[in-house]
Amino acid sequence: MELRSELARNRISASRVAFAIGKDQPWISRRLTGQVAFDLDDLDAITQVMGISPSELMAAAHETAKKPRFRIPDRTVDLECAWRDSNPQPSDP
Numbered sequence: 001m002e003l004r005s006e007l008a009r010n011r012i013s014a015s016r017v018a019f020a021i022g023k024d025q026p027w028i029s030r031r032l033t034g035q036v037a038f039d040l041d042d043l044d045a046i047t048q049v050m051g052i053s054p055s056e057l058m059a060a061a062h063e064t065a066k067k068p069r070f071r072i073p074d075r076t077v078d079l080e081c082a083w084r085d086s087n088p089q090p091s092d093p
Contacts, residue, residue: 002057003043003057006052006057006060014028014029014032017046021042021046043057
């Protein structure tokens, strides 16, 4: 959901939002992870705390959904080699 991104962009913690609307951190965490759905009253209260309108949140979600997403095909990588060579130093062979 775009809500998590909006919180990050505005540098607002989920715990702070939950506290401001009279909820606890596990309550908002379950909703941000998709375990439980937000209802419209929840979203209205949250967007008020964030200083945006629910329609602004929905517009941002719509824009995010339109962006292409890229997947990297599954492949086996030698992690030791990738780690060792990720930042070569002059003393490296």
